[in-house]
Amino acid sequence: MFASCADPGSLDGAMWLACYLTSGKHMAFYASFGTVLVLLLVTAPVALACGFAGAVAARSDILPLRWFGRAYIAMVRGIPDIAFFLFVPIALDQGIEWLRHQVKCPDWDLPVRQGSDFVVCPAAKMPLSSAPQWVHEGYGFALAVLAFAVVFGAFAANVLFGAMRAVPRAQIETGEAYGMSGRQVFWRILVPQMWVFALPGLSNLWQILIKATPLLFLLGVEDIVYWARELGGSKTSAFSYPHPDWRLYYFLALLVFYLLLTHVSEMVFSRLTRRLSHGQATLAGDALRKAQA
Amino acid sequence: MSCAQTFHDYALRSIGLGERLLPRTDFTLCDQFVLIGSGMLWNLYFGIAALAMGFFLATAVALGRSSQSWPVRKASEWFIFLFRGSPLFIQFFLAYQAFVLLPRVGVDIPLGVATISVQTSWLTKAWLGAVIVLFLNTAAYSGEIFYGALRAVPRGELEAADAYGLAGWQKFRRITWPTLLRLAWPAYTNEAIFLFHATALVFFTGFPAWRQEGDALYYANYFADKTFNPFIPYPIFAFYFILLTLTVITVFGRINRRLNRHLAPSERSRLKIRLPLVR
Amino acid sequence: MKPAIVAATILTVAAGAASAQSVIRLATEGAYPPYNLIDDSGKVAGYDVDVGDAVCAHAHLTCEWVTNDWDSIIPNLVSGNYDAILAGMSMTEEREKVIDFTQNYLKPEPSSYVAASSDVDVKHGVIAAQTGTIQAAFVQESGATLVEFATPEETVAAVRNGEADAVLADKSYLVDYVNEDPDLAFVGEDVFLGNGLGIGVRQSDTDLRDKLDAALAEMKKDGSLNALIDKWMPNSEHF
Known part of the structure; x- marks a missing residue:
């Protein structure tokens, strides 16, 4: 950083510390605070979307969909989030590559699991091994975001599911009395009103999300x-x-x-x-x- | 090797009994079930120890927060802020780094009949150090829950206590505390579940595993790294934790029924299965 | 496994425009000087790194470096997140069941115990070692009590603060600590573990292994590998 930092061995005291704290490694450290904030800002909307889908599924009239939604919500209650953080990125990575393998290399005759190797054809690699470094980094980060979104989506689904139930019944009935369809009632009455009921839960959720970010480290970011x-x-x-x-x-x-x-x-x-x-x-x-x- | 033999060798491996070396190759489903289950002993121990001690500190913190005295109130507020405002992950790291800096001495604590000698070096071991962090952490979270419940104790009950001439400790023990517990119980159940989940973090942070004795996630991760196949050990781990969560809900539900038994059926607060999920 | 994808130096030992070959990704740990470290400017450096760069130049490959935690370094190779490991990794039978190695790029090296006092019993004491290393496996079998840490630096810290009686690691790694900290000293006898350091590749990737192997043989012949040993590992044997 400073010109005088060229020979750290000769420095002492405050100057040494100033040079030390501005070394290239420290710059990477300061930049990593940005990584954490970016993860928070990217994950929050993705998780909210997952949560919204989960809550809608849990209220669905279609039985299998309802089961799926309820199971998704119940999942984070029974299993520690750290298990998801360790599992989801690997499972997704192998899953995506396996799918691409099926599509792109239908005549590949070797098994995908050879002993302990997980081998797919080169064209199915995610990302392609010829991709530049930033693609690899971005892919790793995206997997981390998805792992967070799966877990926090389930939390959010729980909050939104509760909030949808908290909207007064009379409001829904009024909407129906005006001759609105189910879809119209949902989008025009239920969704706009649920946010105020969801806010305490969502604010709590945001705090939990912040406190889960150090686990990024376990994902290799x-x-x-x-x-x-x-x-x-x-x-x-x-x-x-x-x-x-x-x-x-x-x-x-x-x-x-x-x-x-x-x-x-x-x-x-x-x-x-x-x-x-x-x-x-x-x-x-x-x-x-x-x-x- | 038969599964019974595996069970015999590894069922108590996590606490140092049985076969010394972990399986290295040819991992069977049975190996994974037994060892990960063995690791659950640690999770159970961490959770139960922290909850049992944390319960009392939480009550004290809740009372401290509603205290008239400014220093007591501020100290309680800061305690809650510190432990609820920062990630448990960082708390573990920091606590371990701080504990290893303590001078290594034995302290003798006379207990009248016997004397226990306590080693400060025990603090760097997971069985004590991690329990202390979990204990303080859960005390802060439950303290906040209890404080909320304390403020919700109906005024009528307190006035009735006054009318009966109850005061001080008696009034707290007989009137305030039971009602506080009854009101706080659903949220406290939730906290207990989360605390058990948090125990899985211990060996992934500062605290090292001794003699490869770790918790369920330590072994699940061991298998995942050795077999390169996450689809077996992690679901086994999940299975054990779902069992644990169901057990916690059952036990706490029983206690909840007991706390509510004096009320008319219509007034009982049922421990809803859909508890508020967030911590 | 864990998509530990991390920027390091992008190295263009370019094979020119001639080969439109894909980039070979090399993984290292970056926490085990002098084998591999992240220097103060944030770039990877060390013996492994210089060897890797030279091998790629000889084999006309375009290579780039990634760093990855030690405990997941083999799983990530196997699942294809990178193509080769140069991380001071000793060739052992157990690892050879999972991955393939090239010929060695360093002869078998002694591992040593380092302790804060000279009267430590390395056979029965508490010995720190890094998780998943040959040293950890050796300690576990030797009858001593093993304490595992995720990074090498933590194993030395454990001896300094009294958490462990001694640490077992490669002598070349420990020698700096012993020279610079008057409290630490070598104890017990050195042990020879493993069959020297090799470049790890996937078993299915025989093509890459052959190329790297040939480049290493060339470097052994022209003496350039010995020059790197002199630069980073002054106490190690020449080829």
């Missing part, structure tokens, strides 16, 4: 936990900046980061709740009206 461990470990003179075991400090920094993130989110959500409660026929809405009067 180079996130902040990966770099904190890598940078914090003691370094011998094989490295330009030798130092003893500093992992405690790096993890303290991560703790502060997460506390800030959850705290800020909480403030934003409480504002949002206030705004959404405005004019609603709920206790919170009444309180707002009284406060203004």
Whole structure:
């Protein structure tokens, strides 16, 4: 970073620290905070979409679909999320490659599982082995997002399912009395009204999602936990900046980061709740009206 | 090797009894079922120990949060904020890093008749260190739940207690606490389920596995890495956890019925199967 | 398995425009100096990395590096996330059941115990080793109590803070720690494990193995491999 950092061995004190904290490795560490935020911002809408589909399936009139929806919702209740994070990316990766293998190489006569090898034809590789590095990285990240979306989609489905039930029956009946079809009632009455009931659950869900992001590290994505461990470990003179075991400090920094993130989110959500409660026929809405009067 | 033999060798492998070496090749379904099941002993131990201790601290934290005294209230609020606001994963890492820095000494605790000598180095072992983290973590989450329930205790019941001349500890023990528990129980059941799920994280964070003795996920991951086939060990792991979750729901449901037995049937709060899912 | 796909250096030891060949992806751990490490600019470096670059140049292959956690490095090779492993990996019978190795690019190296006091009993004490290494398997069989850690650095940290009595790892890795920390010393006798380091490839990938093998043979003949040994592993045997 600074020109004077060319020879770290000759530095000491604050200058050494300044050079140390701006080394290429540290820059990668700072960038990984961005990775975490991007994951959060990408996963949230995908999970919400999964949740919406799950909730709709659980309310469906078609029996198998309803079973599927209910089973999906019940799934995260019984099984720890970390098991999904370990399982889903591998299963998806092998599943996608297997499907592409069936489509692209129908005359391939070798078995896909040879002993412990999982071999598909080169054209079925995901991503193709000739793809540039960023495609590989993007693919790994996308698998991680999907794993998160599957788990948090089930949480969201539970919240939305509850919220749909909480919409007053009279509202639905009024819609029907106006001669709306089932589809119209769903989109024009139920969906617009359910959000205020879903908000407390969704805000809680967002907090859980934040607190699950360090698990990215287990998926092999180079996130902040990966770099904190890598940078914090003691370094011998094989490295330009030798130092003893500093992992405690790096993890303290991560703790502060997460506390800030959850705290800020909480403030934003409480504002949002206030705004959404405005004019609603709920206790919170009444309180707002009284406060203004 | 027959399955009975495998069971004999590995059923208690996770706590150091039985065959010393883990199976290396030719993994049978039986191997995987037995070893992953063996690992569940750790998950059970972590969960039960943390819940049993956390319950009491949670009550104290809830009372602290509603205390009149400013320092007590602030301390409780910060405790809850610290443990609910950060990922458990980071808490494990941080706790392990902090525990290994403690000086290694034995402390003798006189207990009247006997003296136990306690080693600070035990803190770096999962059986104590991880339990402490889980204990503080669940105390913070349950403390928040109990605090909410405490504020929801009907005023009428407290006034009735006053009218009967109950005060202080007696009033708390006989009136406030049972009602608080009754109100908090559905949410607390949910917390218990999540805590058991959280026990699967222990050996994936700072705490190292000794003599390859780990929890269910440790063994499931061992098999997945050795066989390169995730489709067998993880579903087995999931199967065990679903059993565990159902057991928790049954046990807590029984307690819930007991907490509600004095009420008229129409007023009983049934432990709904569709509990609020989120922590 | 775990799609541990991570950027490292993209190396264009280009085979020119002549071959439109696909890129060979090489995996390393990046946490085991001097074999492989991530240097302070964030790039992979070390003996494995220099050997890999040279082999690719000799074989006219376009190669790029990825880093991957040690515990999933073989599974990820097998499932095709990359094509070869150069990660200070010793050739063992157990690994050869799963993947293929080229000829060795380093002769069998001693593994050593390092402890914070000289009176440690390495046969019965608590010995730290990295998960899934030949050293871990050796400790488990030797009768000592094995403590496993995910990264090599943690095994040394465990000895420093008293968590373990000693650590067993490759001598070349430990020697820097012993030289620079007056509290640490070699104890017990060195043990020779494995059949030297080899480049790991999928068993189905015989084509790649033959190419890498030929390149290594060439480098052994022209002395360029010995030059790399001198650069990174001054205590190791020449070919």
